[in-house]
Amino acid sequence: MKLNIAIAGATGNVGRKIIEVLEKKNFPVDNLYLLASKNSEGKKVKFFKKEIVVEDLTNFDFSKAAITFFCCGSEMSKEWAPIAAKKSIVIDNSSLFRMDQEIPLIVPEVNADDIMQFKNKNIIANPNCSTAQLVVALKPLHDLLSIERVVVSTYQSVSGAGKDPMNELAKQTKQFLNKEKIISENFTKQIAFNVIPHIDEFTDEGYTKEELKMVNETQKILSDKIKLTATCVRVPVLVSHCESVNIQFERSFTLDQIYSTLSSAKGCKVIDERKNGGYITPIEAEGQFDTYISRIRIDSTQKNCLNMWVVSDNLLKGAALNAVQIAETLVDKQLI
Incomplete structure (x- = not known):
């Protein structure tokens, strides 16, 4: 039909x-x-x-x-x-x-x-674009081990803000290289060769609305029992968002369990070799349907904790x- x-x-x-x-x-x-x-x-x-x-x-x-x-x-x-x-x-x-x-x-x-x-x-x-790729990666792990808490820092491309910000990144890059004066039009500060720890408006608690979106949406989509805190950062990349994710589970685990679970999860693709280039960056994720997961490792500073790196095309999965x-x-x- x-x-x-x-x-x-x-x-x-x-x-x-x-x-x-x-x-x-x-x-x-x-x-x-x-x-x-x-x-x-x-x-x-x-x-x-x-x-x-x-x-x-x-x-x-x-x-x-x-x-x-x-x-x-x-x-x-x-x-x-x-x-x-x-x-x-x-x-x-x-x-x-x-x-x-x-x-x-x-x-x-x-x-x-x-x-x-x-x-x-x-x-x-x-x-929200940053929430979508995060919950795709969290879902299979939550089903396996029950997530208690997530700490996430995002590295969000300018395309998440629209076409004009993409054009401005290109324009500012040229201005910087030509040693011309840069006046930001769509960002709170210069974005070329810089990062800006501010996406959307600030709230009274000091978080931005983008950060609270990640909290509230993750809880609505996945589980309202998951505690989550986020820091959202705009980076001088055209397409694809990255996330550094720290997860605390209710139960203990092995890395073999994590690799096996994520590798077989719908929408996820694990690219994690512990060598130069053995991970995914925004450029490789652009134009791809998968949510990529790299840099998987145990966080030994807390019980039942894991670190990983999540990358996806924000205009696609996001x-x-x-x-x-x-x-x-x-x-x-x-x-x-």
Whole structure:
């Protein structure tokens, strides 16, 4: 059965990646409707060698689409996702609906069965990019050993902030090398040849909203019993997020158990050789569907603790790929 699909925000980073993933996975698309703001109306985008004209989101009849992907930010989702959801199943990439208790927050490898809750509001939320790859790696270990606590530091690429920040990184790099003055437009400080320990707004507790997203979303997706603390950092990389993860389990383990469990887990790929280059970096992860795990080792400073390095393409597993996998789950469970 082929489905009519709409993508709201089709010309942005995530929208373009959803189109790419639909092609690569050969998702059963009958008609594809590409929606964006009036500024992008009339643009043409290729899908399976066919040119599709971008339409104005505000004039679209959502009854034409069985599924509508929203990837155009919280403000647009707030206004238009509930309207679309009256006539189409909405898969939303913004942060707006993630903590709504009536809306499922889904990573298919982790909590696919929770998708049944979409019937409450006809909306399914896609998690934060850094949360998605983290819970893919945590899920099989939690099932095996029961996770008590996680300490995670992220190294997040600029594409997580959008197209303009990507362009600014390239621009600042040239300015730096040419010894020109740098004025940051999309970042709080210079991003070229620098790292910025600040993503999203600060809260009264001193954490940023990005860090709290990781806490709250992990608990909703995986287990509310897991204690998690995060430090989120923007790094001068175009694509792919990295995470240094420390995990404390309820039970003891061996490294052989960890390797075996992660190597057989859906969505995970272990690349961990203790030699030069025997690990994954953002460049290798870009364009790949897997969540990569490297640098696996016992933390001997605490009982039942493990360290590991997790890398994934934030535009794919952190956004577009996960969204399409949610759509596949709807099809597989015959919910559409």
